[in-house]
Amino acid sequence: MSDMPTGDSLLFLTDEQLRQGIEAMFFAYRGFTSAPDQILAGISYGRAHHRALHFIGRSPGMNVNRLLAILGVTKQSLNRVLRTLIEDGLVESRVGVADKRERHLYLTEEGQTLETRLSEAQRAWMRAAYRKAGPDAVTGFRQVLEAMMEPELRRLYSGLREG
């Protein structure tokens, strides 16, 4: 810590600055979810369905346990969401080859379509924010978010970019 700045340059760590960051996070998260929420409202799905579709689309063939770790809910809770998605033909669940206890999850064509629609809306919102703030701000944004994750989730987050 000997190379930490001192005095006024630590202003970003005052309680007031931290509080503003907390409130910014709260308000921004609402904007973050507003676009997909609006789409979901029409079709009697919720955020939980969106999250499942997102991560299944991101890593096709993922088994339920891994999805559980990513979403951080109980398997019973995920199962309800997953069941409706499978019943509605948006997600396909294939029994594992090596281990028949496992179910591997895939988006159907219809599932892909909805996922794309939701993602496009959310990306459009993020794109506008990124554009407004500029590339340097985006770099800082990503750094703070990553530092804010719980260690286990940070590993999962990084893992998504590798395999």
Added chain:
Amino acid sequence: MSDMPTGDSLLFLTDEQLRQGIEAMFFAYRGFTSAPDQILAGISYGRAHHRALHFIGRSPGMNVNRLLAILGVTKQSLNRVLRTLIEDGLVESRVGVADKRERHLYLTEEGQTLETRLSEAQRAWMRAAYRKAGPDAVTGFRQVLEAMMEPELRRLYSGLREG
């Protein structure tokens, strides 16, 4: 937009970059709420109570309508939370002086104590993230979050710093 950068310097707007930002936001939000959530779990309150305490503590004397606008929930939903907080002696509701229809909200001493406990935990988490990322990153973080808010909420957010 004639002064926007072009070519490779727009890499931060690719779909992949945006997707990573979206996932970062999702994972970070869990870290963001984890510390207060742990405290709340013990005392049969939820995030909704924390949010109410936070904003009442932030702007003592605020009336119900304003709190409603900030939280973005229905009055029925807020009322349930507020009623328990008042019954439990954490929040005081005073009839307005100028307009007797209004109720102005204040934290009691006990309410202040809990709010401080929750806020301290959350601030400690944010402080660690800020320190890790550094002041420049924090500036960018705040800029992107502000750009991400819905316009109406951005006004409310800014308004909290004035009066």
Added chain:
DNA sequence: CTTGGAATGTCAACATGACTGACTTAATGT
């Protein structure tokens, strides 16, 4: 080979915190 434990997934019941809609009460303002 069998059997018992661990891993995986499913079903049922319940809690919380959102929502809508209809309504009351009281105070305000035109």
Added chain:
DNA sequence: ACATTAAGTCAGTCATGTTGACATTCCAAG
């Protein structure tokens, strides 16, 4: 006097989280 506004309430619904109990499958130790 009457319409509007602020706050609160009652009733019902929905999405999404929770525990607990259970079935199936796999693997490894006896």
